Amino acid sequence: MTDPNTTLSSLDLEAHDKTYLDANELVINMGPQHPATHGVLRVILRLDGEKVLGLECVIGYLHRGVEKIGEHRTYTMFNPYVDRMDYVAAVSNGLGYCETVEKLLNVEAPPRAQHVRVILTELNRIASHQLWLGTHALDIGAITPLFYTFRDREEILKIYEKYCGARLTTHAFRIGGLQYETYTGFEKEVKNFLTFFRPKIDEYEELLTTNRIWVERTKNVGIISAADCIAFGVTGPVLRASGVKWDLRKAQPYANYKNFDFDIPIGENGDTYDRYLVRMAEMRQSVRIIEQAVDALPEGPIMAKVPKVMKPPAGEVYHSIEAPKGELGYFIVSDGSTQPYRVRVRPPSFVNLQALDVMCRGQLVADVIAVIGTLDIVLGEVDR
Amino acid sequence: MIAKLKGNYGSGLEALTYAGQNYMVVDRSLIPEILQVLRNEEEFDYCVDITAVHYPTREKQFDVIWVLYSHPRNERIRVKTQILDGATLPSSVPIWTGANWLEREVFDMFGIKFDGHPDMKRILLPDGWKGHPLRKDYGILQQDNEWVQINLGIESGQ
Numbered sequence: 407m408t409d410p411n412t413t414l415s416s417l418d419l420e421a422h423d424k425t426y427l428d429a430n431e432l433v434i435n436m437g438p439q440h441p442a443t444h445g446v447l448r449v450i451l452r453l454d455g456e457k458v459l460g461l462e463c464v465i466g467y468l469h470r471g472v473e474k475i476g477e478h479r480t481y482t483m484f485n486p487y488v489d490r491m492d493y494v495a496a497v498s499n500g501l502g503y504c505e506t507v508e509k510l511l512n513v514e515a516p517p518r519a520q521h522v523r524v525i526l527t528e529l530n531r532i533a534s535h536q537l538w539l540g541t542h543a544l545d546i547g548a549i550t551p552l553f554y555t556f557r558d559r560e561e562i563l564k565i566y567e568k569y570c571g572a573r574l575t576t577h578a579f580r581i582g583g584l585q586y587e588t589y590t591g592f593e594k595e596v597k598n599f600l601t602f603f604r605p606k607i608d609e610y611e612e613l614l615t616t617n618r619i620w621v622e623r624t625k626n627v628g629i630i631s632a633a634d635c636i637a638f639g640v641t642g643p644v645l646r647a648s649g650v651k652w653d654l655r656k657a658q659p660y661a662n663y664k665n666f667d668f669d670i671p672i673g674e675n676g677d678t679y680d681r682y683l684v685r686m687a688e689m690r691q692s693v694r695i696i697e698q699a700v701d702a703l704p705e706g707p708i709m710a711k712v713p714k715v716m717k718p719p720a721g722e723v724y725h726s727i728e729a730p731k732g733e734l735g736y737f738i739v740s741d742g743s744t745q746p747y748r749v750r751v752r753p754p755s756f757v758n759l760q761a762l763d764v765m766c767r768g769q770l771v772a773d774v775i776a777v778i779g780t781l782d783i784v785l786g787e788v789d790r
Numbered sequence: 791m792i793a794k795l796k797g798n799y800g801s802g803l804e805a806l807t808y809a810g811q812n813y814m815v816v817d818r819s820l821i822p823e824i825l826q827v828l829r830n831e832e833e834f835d836y837c838v839d840i841t842a843v844h845y846p847t848r849e850k851q852f853d854v855i856w857v858l859y860s861h862p863r864n865e866r867i868r869v870k871t872q873i874l875d876g877a878t879l880p881s882s883v884p885i886w887t888g889a890n891w892l893e894r895e896v897f898d899m900f901g902i903k904f905d906g907h908p909d910m911k912r913i914l915l916p917d918g919w920k921g922h923p924l925r926k927d928y929g930i931l932q933q934d935n936e937w938v939q940i941n942l943g944i945e946s947g948q
Contacts, residue, residue, distance in 0.1 A: 466914035473899075474923055474930070509809050636835050636861060639888030650861070657864055721808045724857050724868060726838070737857065739843055748924075752839040752857070760891050789914060 430454060438467050442545045442775045445785030449762075451774065458766045458774060463759060468789035476749030481507050481581060481716045484749065489575040491753065492787040494537050497530035497566075498729040500579045505660060506725040506736040507581045508710075510718035518706045519583035520662040524699045525596060526569070526578055527661070528692040532603070533562045534730035534782075535685045539610060542682075542779035546623050551613055558606050561599050568595070582712035593700050600693050600700075607689055614682070624678040628765040628777035631676060638761045642732025642754055644781060647684045648676030654728035661727075665702070666695045678780040685782075717744055731755050731782055751790055755783040791832055799824070813868035821871050822880045825856065829885045834858040834867065837886035840893055842900045844926045851875045852902060856882070873902070881907035899924035 432455075437448040446467035452459045472491060476484045488503045489496035501523055508514060515523065540555035563573040568589055570578050578584070614620045630640070632648040645652060653670045655663040671687030673680030720742040726735030732754030739748040758781050765777050792805040792814070802817035803824070816824050828834040838857040845851055850872035859866050873879065881904035882889040893904045894913040901922035903910060912919060921928050938944060 466912075466916070469914045471923060477926075512809070634887075637887040639837055639886065652861065658866075722813075723809050723811060724839075724866070733838065735839060735857070737839065737841060737855070748843045750839070750841040752841075756891065757888060760888060 431459065436774070438464075443778060443785075444541065444783060445788075447759075447778070447783070447785055447788070449774065449778075451771065453771060456770045456772075458769050458771065461763055461766055461774070463762060465756075465759070465785070466789050468785045470790065472790040473749050473751060476746055478745065480744045481718070481746060484746070485579075485581065486575070486577045488751070489577055490786060491751065491790055492534075492729065492731065492734070492755070492784045493574060494784055495530050495534040495730045496575045497526050497578050498534075498727065498734060500577060501527050501661065502725065502727040502729065502734050502736050504579045504581050505727065506723055506738050507716070507718065509723045509725050510721065510738060510740050511581070511712060511716065513582055513710045513712055515583040515710055516707045517662070517704045519708045519710075521699050521703050522584055522588060522708070523579060523661055524663065524666070525696050525703075526566070526576075528696045528699070529562050529565065529596070529599075531692045531730045532689050533559050535689050536562075538685065538730075538779075538782045539682075542776075542782075543614065543620075545775050545779045546620070548614065548617070548620065551610060554606070554610060554613070558603060561602060565592075565595055565599065568592075580709070581716065583707070583709035585709075587708055593703060596696060596700050600697055604690075604693060607686060607693075611686060615686075621679065623773075623776060624682060624780075626675070627678045627769060627773045628780055629675060629677045630761055630765050634761065634764060635676070638764075639757045640732070640761050642728070642730070642758065642782075643681055643684045643688060644732070644758055644761075646670065647673035647681040649674055654726060654733060660725070663695075666698045668695050678776050681780045715744060717742060726752065729754055731784070731787070732758055753787040753790060755781075755785075755787040756790075759783050759788055795824070795827070811866070811868070813870055815870050815872075818871050818873055818877070818879075821869075824869060825882050825885055828858060828867070828869070832860065833862045834860045835886075836861060837882065837889050837892070838866070840882070840889060840896055842896050842902055842924075844900060844924065846926045848872075849874070852877075852900060854879060854896070854902065878903045878905050880905050881910075883907055898922065901925070 432453045434451050434453060436451055437443045438446040448464040450462045452461065472487055475487055485503060488499040491499050536555040536559045540552035543551040566576050567573050570576050570586055630648055632650045635645045635648045635650065649672055651670050651672050656670060668691045671684050673684050718740040720740055722739040724735060724737045726733050734754055735752030737750035738746050741747040762777060762781060766774050796803055796805060799820055802820045804815045806813055836859040838859050841855050843853040852873050854871055854873060856869040881893055891913060893907055896902050897910060898912045898914055899922055
């Protein structure tokens with residue numbers, strides 16, 4: 407209780423200010439069950455009014471111990487598990503894993519398998535970016551793009567379903583190549599999709615690129631400099647939007663990407679709007695790559711000679727690919743037995759999420775939602 | 791680069807190649823200096839990953855591995871060192887900001903502590919978790935049974 411005899415002049419106003427005005431910091435909790443955190447991400451926000459002073463991410467709600475599971479499965483048995491990490495880009499996960507084990511075994515997938523791998527992985531990049539665009543726009547308040555992107559993503563999922571029977575966690579590749587030959591009419595259907603999809607990108611852009619609300623909500627929001635990106639280890643479209651022309655498909659080509667002609671789109675300001683533009687341009691580049699790969703699809707075997715029981719010689723290998731979210735790396739230690747001694751997954755989302763703090767400082771609470779969306783994280787991959 | 795480093799550090803550093811990938815095995819005592827040199831003089835500006843491997847039968851039980859990449863050189867290198875169970879390593883957060891969460895994960899999964907880390911606590915597992923699951927001697931079934939006994943009051947869930 408305040409002493410009723412206290413008068414305003416008897417109060418130590420300076421101390422009062424310190425306690426009641428400067429301490430106007432508010433700590434609020436966002437998530438883990440929150441529609442805009444793209445899964446179970448918990449963010450503890452420190453706010454001054456609506457301004458973000460800092461934040462801390464609490465992760466691990468989706469931790470399933472994938473790396474430990476890997477130590478208890480054979481190389482072949484672990485293959486489907488990797489699809490469950492970044493479940494919107496399962497094909498990319500599989501490509502990274504298969505290529506890493508192939509490196510350990512010292513085998514290389516035959517050219518036809520490599521081509522089909524590129525086609526499916528690039529389709530997956532488009533599908534992943536479509537899901538990102540739909541949900542990101544939804545978070546910011548544009549509902550329509552979600553319906554557009556999901557409608558068009560369906561066409562990619564149909565191709566997957568026809569190819570391997572699964573739509574999302576596809577398990578499309580095998581160590582050494584592919585299990586399935588492409589179905590009759592595969593090339594034609596992929597090409598039909600490209601013809602169908604090209605004008606759709608324009609459609610998305612028409613909805614957003616010059617939309618005033620979109621531009622005001624994304625321009626100069628969540629800026630991160632190129633130097634910060636590199637210091638934080640941020641990769642993928644986020645790094646490129648900050649102006650660094652770095653893409654593993656070009657820098658250290660894997661699969662047979664060196665045979666295809668494509669550009670690396672980059673941004674200038676490293677803000678949410680630039681990241682949007684970069685991803686839109688990447689979809690166009692993916693279309694270019696797929697087109698070339700389908701046209702040049704060679705005949706031939708789809709599996710290299712790999713033993714039924716895989717026992718890679720003892721050794722360790724780190725191999726990484728450019729997943730839709732950034733550098734996805736696998737570090738596998740073999741002790742010469744049928745099971746990996748250690749599987750380490752270097753997930754792009756986990757490392758990129760670290761930068762959320764610096765990207766949100768000084769922004770408004772509503773912008774945190776935009777920045778989480780623009781980072782394009784998948785919590786299944788963050789937590790593994 | 792390797793020749794230069796070898797000249798400077800002699801027997802504490804061994805440069806190897808496996809499957810076309812370069813890595814070096816470095817003595818624990820040289821780690822702070824080597825990482826610093828790689829970052830500042832050899833331009834390895836991007837710390838890709840930090841991880842560990844547990845070998846329970848060895849005297850020095852843990853391998854700790856830094857995967858580094860250099861944007862200017864377009865080159866990768868892995869630095870590996872062996873440490874005793876319970877030994878600590880210097881944190882590389884002052885060198886690469888992004889090492890923060892990676893080191894926390896190594897601590898969470900292996901129990902290896904990094905000195906000078908700004909916030910050395912678990913990251914993926916809950917704070918009250920017992921043990922470090924990626925150690926080879928971690929009992930998965932035992933932990934399951936314990937949880938079932940305490941929370942469900944029955945002998946075993948298996």
